[in-house]
Amino acid sequence: MNGKTALYIVKRLILAAVTVWIVITITFFVMRAVPGGPFMGERAISAAAQAQLEAKYGLDKPLLTQYFTYLKDIFLHFDFGPSLKQRGRDVIGIIADGMRTSVKLGVIAAFISLGVGVVLGSVAALRRNKFIDRVIMVITTAFVSMPSFIMGSLLLVLFALKLGWVPANGTTAAGMILPIITLALYPMAYITRLTRSSMLDVLGQDYIRTARAKGVSKWKIIFGHALKNSLIPVITYFGPMLAYIVTGSLVVEKIFAVPGIGRAFVNSITGRDYPLIMGTTIILATLIVIMNLVSDILYKLVDPRITFD
Amino acid sequence: MSGPFKKFPFSMHVKVDDLLPASDEEKEYMVQMRPSSTFFKDGVKRLLKNKVATVSFFIIVIITLSAVILPAVWPYQYDTFLGVQPGRPVDRSFNNLAPFEYSTTEERAIENGESVFPHVFGTDSQGRDYFIRVVYGTRISLAVGFFASIIVLVIGILIGSISGYFGGKVDLVIMRIVDVIYSLPDMLMVILLAAVMKQSLGPVIDGTFLAKIGSNIISLFIIFAILYWVSMSRLIRGQILSLKQQEYVLAANTAGAKGSWIIRKHLIPNCISVVIISTALQIPNAIFTESFLSFLGLGVNAPMPSLGSLASDALNGLTSYPSRLVFPAIVISLIVLSLNLFGDGLRDAFDPKLNA
Numbered sequence: 001m002n003g004k005t006a007l008y009i010v011k012r013l014i015l016a017a018v019t020v021w022i023v024i025t026i027t028f029f030v031m032r033a034v035p036g037g038p039f040m041g042e043r044a045i046s047a048a049a050q051a052q053l054e055a056k057y058g059l060d061k062p063l064l065t066q067y068f069t070y071l072k073d074i075f076l077h078f079d080f081g082p083s084l085k086q087r088g089r090d091v092i093g094i095i096a097d098g099m100r101t102s103v104k105l106g107v108i109a110a111f112i113s114l115g116v117g118v119v120l121g122s123v124a125a126l127r128r129n130k131f132i133d134r135v136i137m138v139i140t141t142a143f144v145s146m147p148s149f150i151m152g153s154l155l156l157v158l159f160a161l162k163l164g165w166v167p168a169n170g171t172t173a174a175g176m177i178l179p180i181i182t183l184a185l186y187p188m189a190y191i192t193r194l195t196r197s198s199m200l201d202v203l204g205q206d207y208i209r210t211a212r213a214k215g216v217s218k219w220k221i222i223f224g225h226a227l228k229n230s231l232i233p234v235i236t237y238f239g240p241m242l243a244y245i246v247t248g249s250l251v252v253e254k255i256f257a258v259p260g261i262g263r264a265f266v267n268s269i270t271g272r273d274y275p276l277i278m279g280t281t282i283i284l285a286t287l288i289v290i291m292n293l294v295s296d297i298l299y300k301l302v303d304p305r306i307t308f309d
Numbered sequence: 310m311s312g313p314f315k316k317f318p319f320s321m322h323v324k325v326d327d328l329l330p331a332s333d334e335e336k337e338y339m340v341q342m343r344p345s346s347t348f349f350k351d352g353v354k355r356l357l358k359n360k361v362a363t364v365s366f367f368i369i370v371i372i373t374l375s376a377v378i379l380p381a382v383w384p385y386q387y388d389t390f391l392g393v394q395p396g397r398p399v400d401r402s403f404n405n406l407a408p409f410e411y412s413t414t415e416e417r418a419i420e421n422g423e424s425v426f427p428h429v430f431g432t433d434s435q436g437r438d439y440f441i442r443v444v445y446g447t448r449i450s451l452a453v454g455f456f457a458s459i460i461v462l463v464i465g466i467l468i469g470s471i472s473g474y475f476g477g478k479v480d481l482v483i484m485r486i487v488d489v490i491y492s493l494p495d496m497l498m499v500i501l502l503a504a505v506m507k508q509s510l511g512p513v514i515d516g517t518f519l520a521k522i523g524s525n526i527i528s529l530f531i532i533f534a535i536l537y538w539v540s541m542s543r544l545i546r547g548q549i550l551s552l553k554q555q556e557y558v559l560a561a562n563t564a565g566a567k568g569s570w571i572i573r574k575h576l577i578p579n580c581i582s583v584v585i586i587s588t589a590l591q592i593p594n595a596i597f598t599e600s601f602l603s604f605l606g607l608g609v610n611a612p613m614p615s616l617g618s619l620a621s622d623a624l625n626g627l628t629s630y631p632s633r634l635v636f637p638a639i640v641i642s643l644i645v646l647s648l649n650l651f652g653d654g655l656r657d658a659f660d661p662k663l664n665a
Contacts, residue, residue: 019492026498030505145646147597149604150620150638157631247496251604255624266605269504281501288494 009297016293023285024074027278028067034274057081080279085271091279098261102253105260106245109180113188113241118234120188121195122227128200136192143189149251152182156255169257179256183248187241191234199230235299239292246284352582355658362654365647372644376448384426385438387445388612393436406432408632430636434626443636446614450641453526453615454596454648457533461595462588464534465541472542473549480546487539495536499598502532503607523610529599537591544587548580582659589655593648600641616641 054060058069073079080091124136143151155178160168167175202208203226211221249262257263261280268276331339346354356362380387393399402412408431415425430439472483506528552558552575561571596616602608603617616637623634 015488015492019489022489023493023498027501030501034505034509141650142642142646145593145649146638146642147600147604147617147645149601149617150634150642153620153624153627153634154638157627157634161628161631243494243496246494247601250500251601254605265500269500270606277501277504281497285494285497288497289492292492 005300008300012293012296016289019289020282020286023289024071024282025067027281028070031274031278032063032066034272057084074282080282081275083273083276085268085273085276091275094264094276095261095279095283098259098264101258102249102260102262105176105179105183105252105258106242106249109183109245110187110241112180113184113186113191114234116184117188117191118195118227118231121192122199122222122230124192124196125199125203125230126222133196137196140189140192143185144193146186148182148186148248149255151185152179152252152255155182171257171259175256176258179252179258182252182255183245186248187237187244190241191237194234194237195230198233199226202226202230205229232299232303235295235302238295238298239288242291243288246288348578352659356654359654359657362651362658365651365654368643368647369651372447372640372647373451376444376451379444380441380448383438383441383444385428385441387437387441387614389438390436404432404436405434405626405630407630412436431630431632433622433633439633439636442614442619443616443640446616446619446637447640447644449526449609449613449615450596450599450617450644453529453599454592454594457530457537457595457599458588458591460530460534461537461541461591462584464538466545466584467542468538469542469545470549473546473553476550483542484546487543490536490539491543493536496598496601498536499532499602500605500607502535503528503602506531507607523613525602525608525610529602529608533595533598537594541584541587541591544583545580548583549576552576552579586652586656586659590649590652593645593652596641596648597645616644 051060058066061069070081073081078092080095083089083091083094086094120136120140124133127133156168159165159178166177169175208221208225211225216224246262249258249260250266251262252258253260253262254266261284264276265280265284267273268280402414406412406428408429409427410431411419411425411427412432419425428438428440430443433439433442468483472480503525507525555575558571558575561575566574599608599615600617600620603615604621606618606621608618609615619637620634620641623630623637627634
């Protein structure tokens with residue numbers, strides 16, 4: 001690692017920190033801009049009760065004071081305040097509860113899509129323009145163009161309601177199968193196409209021809225030279241993949257009633273539970289920013305040909 | 310070979326005829342007259358050769374035309390409760406009809422010899438004709454996708470060209486802002502803004518013509534205007550920066566061409582294909598976002614349907630009426646797929662850098 005690489009990493013770290021701070025700031029001010037504030041709900045409450053509630057949650061102080069208190073709470077105590085709708089629960093507790101399920105779902109989906117995607121992509125590239133390649137490309141094109149909520153609902157109709165193979169409710173282990181598949185299909189299709197195109201690119205390189213000319217065996221070329229090099233672009237997809245899985249989990253958990261953070265987020269939007277909306281947005285956004293940072297840096301470290309500018 | 314001379318097949322004599330200068334007629338014959346081809350014509354030719362892109366283009370045209378024309382000629386309205394007639398009790402037999410099924414009232418009318426237009430996709434739980442709702446939802450989704458892309462295009466071109474043209478500190482500041490917006494998790498921000506604007510925009514636009522469009526659609530446009538211009542402006546900036554250094558621009562400058570002439574003759578024609586392609590690829594993206602937000606309940610206002618909200622509503626009666634999910638699902642996948650394939654085709658046909 002030379003000076004240029006270090007400079008790049010420092011630059012990216014600063015950008016990531018600024019992004020997280022901006023997310024927090026936008027979230028805070030956008031939420032405070034809502035007319036009527038968080039307590040304007042379904043039921044009208046008396047002015048005295050309203051004032052009391054506002055005093056309790058610190059909403060009566062000047063906006064900037066509230067903002068700095070909020071920042072301090074987040075950075076020093078990792079505290080996002082109490083939920084407004086679920087009495088007696090902290091936002092961070094609700095998020096942690098939801099995360100447990102969602103992380104499991106997301107990690108399994110990510111590994112499945114990575115594994116299947118790389119295999120299918122390599123097969124398609126090695127059998128370029130043959131029947132199997134055509135089939136793989138048609139299927140992945142369809143998956144890439146299908147929104148996750150459509151995919152999830154169709155899978156639910158087919159496998160849970162018509163065939164009855166798996167339960168429609170996502171709380172049990174068997175019920176997790178469909179949500180995981182729904183989440184995994186799009187990244188899998190994307191990784192397949194990515195691997196295929198980069199594998200084709202690599203297979204056309206001079207060093208592959210040299211290896212062939214030397215008489216290196218076919219499988220050694222595929223695994224030792226082609227696959228290793230064609231996986232480098234896939235690293236860049238890690239960040240977007242996490243972002244996709246996070247947003248995908250919103251609809252998937254709604255469809256399959258999975259008790260994860262996505263469902264908590266959607267419910268908090270419809271229930272206008274502002275601290276929960278803010279907390280979830282900030283945590284998920286931070287996760288995505290960190291993942292983007294890691295995959296970008298990893299990419300530049302792995303591939304020495306990349307220039308820094 | 311013609312002439313008054315006798316033919317001597319084995320003679321070594323040189324034929325005098327062959328040495329005569331060619332007549333105008335013969336010259337005409339030798340010149341291959343082809344109409345000169347422009348860049349645009351070349352691109353269209355390449356595009357038409359691409360079968361997938363051509364088929365996608367026709368699918369898009371058919372869907373768009375039917376979304377525009379059908380609501381005017383269809384006998385049902387998207388927001389009419391067919392079972393509700395003034396002065397009569399609500400006719401529940403109109404609700405939840407299967408495709409091509411008739412309500413009991415309509416069956417009686419048919420027995421009396423009247424002709425009743427079929428409910429091609431059936432009706433929904435409140436007795437509205439589902440086909441026209443899907444058509445209307447398609448119209449909304451397409452309109453949102455198109456206008457959102459136009460907004461992105463205008464803002465992106467404006468800021469990108471300012472950044473690329475002025476360079477220096479202006480460029481530096483704009484590019485840092487672009488960097489930050491680019492690294493914001495867009496979907497989360499979209500959801501956040503949509504959730505809030507739903508509350509705060511409603512009173513502001515109430516009574517104006519914007520109220521008809523609905524606060525959610527407006528907020529969707531605002532969100533696109535805030536967040537999605539960055540990639541377009543990066544693209545434009547990159548194009549302008551690289552074009553500024555081309556030899557032909559230098560040559561034009563040396564030859565004394567004016568700035569406006571260079572922009573008109575060199576910069577715009579060379580930029581335009583890239584811009585059109587990325588706009589075309591932006592449309593399915595916007596449609597995707599709209600349907601996603603509608604699915605989460607943050608999209609169009611009821612009773613206006615969009616493909617996303619139709620799919621979302623269908624979830625409630627999924628066990629009994631799966632067809633209500635399948636129709637909007639097919640339409641939305643078809644639109645996004647064919648727009649993507651057509652956009653890819655456009656890129657292959659019109660991006661001069663790929664035509665090597």
